[in-house]
Amino acid sequence: MMYKRCLIILTLATMMFSCKKDQMQSDIPTTSDTSAVDALESEMAATRSDEENETDFESDARTPRVCVDRLTDSDPIILDERDDVNERAVLRKGTKWANGKTLKVFFMNGSSYLRNKVITYARRWANHANLHFVVTNNKAESDIRVGFKINRDRGSWSYLGKDADRYRKGKQTMNFGWFNRKTEESELRRTIIHEFGHAIGLAHEHLSPVSTINWDKPKVYDYYMGPPNNWTRKQVDDNVLNRYKPRDVRNTKYDPLSIMHYPVDPALTTDGQAVGENTTLSDKDKNFIKRIYPN
Numbered sequence: 453m454m455y456k457r458c459l460i461i462l463t464l465a466t467m468m469f470s471c472k473k474d475q476m477q478s479d480i481p482t483t484s485d486t487s488a489v490d491a492l493e494s495e496m497a498a499t500r501s502d503e504e505n506e507t508d509f510e511s512d513a514r515t516p517r518v519c520v521d522r523l524t525d526s527d528p529i530i531l532d533e534r535d536d537v538n539e540r541a542v543l544r545k546g547t548k549w550a551n552g553k554t555l556k557v558f559f560m561n562g563s564s565y566l567r568n569k570v571i572t573y574a575r576r577w578a579n580h581a582n583l584h585f586v587v588t589n590n591k592a593e594s595d596i597r598v599g600f601k602i603n604r605d606r607g608s609w610s611y612l613g614k615d616a617d618r619y620r621k622g623k624q625t626m627n628f629g630w631f632n633r634k635t636e637e638s639e640l641r642r643t644i645i646h647e648f649g650h651a652i653g654l655a656h657e658h659l660s661p662v663s664t665i666n667w668d669k670p671k672v673y674d675y676y677m678g679p680p681n682n683w684t685r686k687q688v689d690d691n692v693l694n695r696y697k698p699r700d701v702r703n704t705k706y707d708p709l710s711i712m713h714y715p716v717d718p719a720l721t722t723d724g725q726a727v728g729e730n731t732t733l734s735d736k737d738k739n740f741i742k743r744i745y746p747n
């Protein structure tokens with residue numbers, strides 16, 4: 453009898469979760485707040501996340517640590533912002549938040565240790581941009597919704613700036629997929645600042661229209677399409693090879709020290725150019741964001 457009851461409860465829980473999961477995959481904004489389902493989803497995700505954190509120490513050492521762009525195909529390109537030839541880094545047009553905005557961050561799961569790290573390093577941007585980050589427990593009023601390994605997602609990613617509001621109302625907008633209790637401070641810092649760079653509208657620096665990387669394309673495909681990444685050819689094109697068109701972004705001088713740059717293995721370039729793992733804001737990152745969100 454007890455077994456049967458557990459089974460029914462489990463089945464119900466699975467149905468609720470599946471239903472919610474389907475909703476999350478849709479890009480249609482929803483306004484109804486199904487808080488019971490949200491609570492269950494958060495709890496289940498948190499449980500899974502904790503379980504994985506217990507067992508992932510070794511395997512994570514070889515996990516690829518580059519984030520995957522979350523660009524919306526239907527992004528409207530807004531051309532009313534003037535390009536400035538002195539600006540650095542890459543801002544995707546139409547993703548900029550209102551200057552001076554306080555961005556409310558909601559955590560879908562995760563330990564207080566990781567939540568504190570996230571908000572602490574997110575604020576590195578606020579030292580230079582006229583933006584503010586606060587934590588909220590009210591999902592409905594949040595601007596950025598952060599999860600850790602939600603749906604077992606081992607990737608780290610974020611939607612770009614206002615896309616979170618435009619296309620992801622009530623849904624997760626950022627994921628951290630490779631943190632655990634042994635993750636080094638520099639790795640936490642690097643990944644969190646990078647994802648929050650996306651969250652305030654910045655795109656990948658190596659995809660800048662003026663990036664100078666001479667990729668050895670066959671090697672790049674081999675590398676990223678093979679294990680452990682196993683990306684599709686299109687994912688490699690979108691995330692590594694295809695630079696943005698100048699009309700889609702604000703950019704100019706290329707900054708290989710940007711926190712928004714992937715590490716580049718010299719074996720994947722035709723001229724041996726290398727970019728290391730950038731673990732903190734570059735001077736150009738700071739200057740650029742200051743001009744985008746001026747005080």
Ligand SMILES: [Zn+2]
Nearest residue numbers: 519520521656
């Ligand atoms: Zn990224």
